[in-house]
Amino acid sequence: MADINSVHEKYMKEALKQARMAYKKGEVPIGCVIVYEGKIIARGYNRRNTDKTTLSHAEMRAILKASRVLGDWRLEDCTLYVTLEPCQMCAGAIVQARIPKVVMGCMSPKSGCAGSTLDILNNPDFNHQVEVTNHIMEEECSNLLKKFFTELRIRNKEEKICYNNYVCGTGDSGQ
Numbered sequence: 001m002a003d004i005n006s007v008h009e010k011y012m013k014e015a016l017k018q019a020r021m022a023y024k025k026g027e028v029p030i031g032c033v034i035v036y037e038g039k040i041i042a043r044g045y046n047r048r049n050t051d052k053t054t055l056s057h058a059e060m061r062a063i064l065k066a067s068r069v070l071g072d073w074r075l076e077d078c079t080l081y082v083t084l085e086p087c088q089m090c091a092g093a094i095v096q097a098r099i100p101k102v103v104m105g106c107m108s109p110k111s112g113c114a115g116s117t118l119d120i121l122n123n124p125d126f127n128h129q130v131e132v133t134n135h136i137m138e139e140e141c142s143n144l145l146k147k148f149f150t151e152l153r154i155r156n157k158e159e160k161i162c163y164n165n166y167v168c169g170t171g172d173s174g175q
């Protein structure tokens with residue numbers, strides 16, 4: 001029988017596939033799946049730029065779909081897998097949806113709300129606390145993010161050079 005970590009890895013791989021879909025669209029690569037009774041019932045990836053709304057985080061999209069599948073706003077027997085520690089909005093939605101378990105890939109030191117900045121998933125004053133598992137396929141999850149941001153910095157630099165050449169007329173546009 002598969003141990004719990006290999007089960008976590010199996011679903012985190014699916015969340016990573018979602019993150020790669022975000023990456024292909026030029027979005028910050030974050031992916032999420034929701035598992036119910038051993039089956040993936042919802043998938044989501046970050047589409048904030050594509051949809052032009054901050055509500056399109058991977059977790060929000062997956063929660064919306066899972067609620068449609070189960071016909072309930074409560075996702076009481078579900079486990080949510082996400083490649084990056086959730087932000088305040090998504091952590092809030094996880095608590096509101098009564099999701100009992102969250103499995104995370106890597107942490108988000110400056111914006112994560114599952115322990116990094118705040119711990120919304122485990123606030124004893126709320127009526128619901130979440131069991132959190134961390135560091136599942138951590139390297140793969142964080143490497144994809146690092147790759148994205150490195151490439152973004154290069155792209156931004158190139159755009160700036162093109163823009164300066166255009167404005168100052170100091171060079172051709174490279175054609």
Ligand SMILES: [Zn+2]
Nearest residue numbers: 057087089090
């Ligand atoms: Zn979020």
